[in-house]
Amino acid sequence: MSEPGTGPSGPERRDPPSPEIERMLRTALRPIEPPDSLSGRVEETLSAVTEAAAEELSAWAEELSESELAALRDPRNWVRPVAAAAVGGIAGGALVLVEMRRRKRSTGFAALADSVRSRTE
Amino acid sequence: MAERAQTSIPTGAAKAEMDAAFEQLYRDRLRDVYSYSYYRVGNHHDAEDLTEQAFLQAYRHFERARRESDGRPLRPWLIRIAHNLASNYHRDKARKPQSPLDNSDPIAAPHGTERIVEGREELKHLMANLENLPDDRRDALIMRFALGMDNREIARALGRTDGATKVLIHRAIKQLEQEMAADE
Numbered sequence: 001m002s003e004p005g006t007g008p009s010g011p012e013r014r015d016p017p018s019p020e021i022e023r024m025l026r027t028a029l030r031p032i033e034p035p036d037s038l039s040g041r042v043e044e045t046l047s048a049v050t051e052a053a054a055e056e057l058s059a060w061a062e063e064l065s066e067s068e069l070a071a072l073r074d075p076r077n078w079v080r081p082v083a084a085a086a087v088g089g090i091a092g093g094a095l096v097l098v099e100m101r102r103r104k105r106s107t108g109f110a111a112l113a114d115s116v117r118s119r120t121e
Numbered sequence: 122m123a124e125r126a127q128t129s130i131p132t133g134a135a136k137a138e139m140d141a142a143f144e145q146l147y148r149d150r151l152r153d154v155y156s157y158s159y160y161r162v163g164n165h166h167d168a169e170d171l172t173e174q175a176f177l178q179a180y181r182h183f184e185r186a187r188r189e190s191d192g193r194p195l196r197p198w199l200i201r202i203a204h205n206l207a208s209n210y211h212r213d214k215a216r217k218p219q220s221p222l223d224n225s226d227p228i229a230a231p232h233g234t235e236r237i238v239e240g241r242e243e244l245k246h247l248m249a250n251l252e253n254l255p256d257d258r259r260d261a262l263i264m265r266f267a268l269g270m271d272n273r274e275i276a277r278a279l280g281r282t283d284g285a286t287k288v289l290i291h292r293a294i295k296q297l298e299q300e301m302a303a304d305e
Contacts, residue, residue, distance in 0.1 A: 017294040021247075021301065022266075025294070028244045028251070029266035034155035038169050042147070042176050049180065050140065 143183050146195055147176060153196065153268045154203050160263045161207035171210060175203040197277035200268065204260060204278060250300045258293035265290055 154175050159168040179186070179199055186198050251259055257279065264270045264278060276286035 015295070017291070017298050021294055021298045024244060024247050025251075025262060025266045025297075028247050029160065029263060031152055031267055031269075032156040032159045032168075034151055034172065035165065035169070038155065038172060039151065041169070042151070042173050045173060045177060046147075046180055049177065 139184055139187070142187070143180055146179075146183075146199070150196055150199055151176075154199060156267045157200055157203050157263060158207060160267055161203075161260070162210055167210065171203060171206050174206055175199065178202050178206070193277075194274070196268075196270070197274045200264060200270070200274075200278040201280070208256075246304065247297070247301065250297055250304070253300070254293060254296060257289060258296065261286065261290050262293050262297075 151172070155168060155172045158171040158175070159165065162168050162171060179202055186195060190198065251262065254262070261275055261279065264275045270278070272286050272290065273283055275290070276283045279286065279289075281289065
């Protein structure tokens with residue numbers, strides 16, 4: 001990522017670029033004012049995103065009673081969901097493996113052979 | 122309704138403060154993100170899309186960025202988001218074959234240099250050479266001259282060291298100067 005020759009005694013020290021090219025760059029690369037419509041568009045999108053997030057949070061919290069919220073805050077109750085997530089993850093992984101093996105079996109010549117076999121049986 | 126909002130969002134005050142800070146960043150930096158996007162994609166239509174996407178991504182990660190910025194300005198982080206989006210834009214465009222309809226679209230023309238430099242031949246020449254620079258050199262010059270970023274900010278936006286960025290910019294200007302001289 002770094003450019004070679006970054007030392008202060010490199011050729012850059014002895015050979016500075018002309019100020020003229022920097023002046024031209026400043027003139028050519030002027031900041032571009034965004035169109036007025038863009039400002040409104042971005043604000044609308046951001047408002048929609050924040051409202052959707054707030055509504056989702058609100059609906060989620062409203063579904064839970066006080067006792068459920070208190071139970072959720074208790075770390076002793078985190079074991080079961082974590083275990084469930086782990087079991088779910090393992091099951092999901094197993095499904096993916098089965099699917100991958102199935103696909104591996106049923107591609108290219110293997111798929112053609114399977115198809116021929118099923119028709120002749 | 123207010124009661125509902127208070128109970129449903131426990132960090133309401135913190136979120137309001139975060140939203141206000143983001144709004145300030147948005148107002149302060151909209152022109153920077155737009156300018157950078159425009160110089161990277163060369164047309165207003167795609168620059169608008171990129172700017173919108175950049176601010177959406179920034180909003181999603183704003184809280185963490187603030188936490189990790191340690192009080193430093195967030196402009197380099199924001200420009201880095203725009204930089205990555207512009208890179209994705211060019212990568213996707215290179216992969217996707219253009220249809221005749223795409224080719225006939227006037228806003229899809231690369232770099233509207235005519236509009237930027239308003240017919241001044243010398244500057245048009247400069248912009249043409251700028252487009253031919255290696256990506257990192259061109260991007261650093263856009264950040265320096267169009268956005269007025271200093272070496273440290275550019276280094277953070279490009280994920281380089283300050284020293285490497287200083288050399289990168291110097292070499293970019295020197296290359297541009299040599300190519301301009303060679304063309305004369």
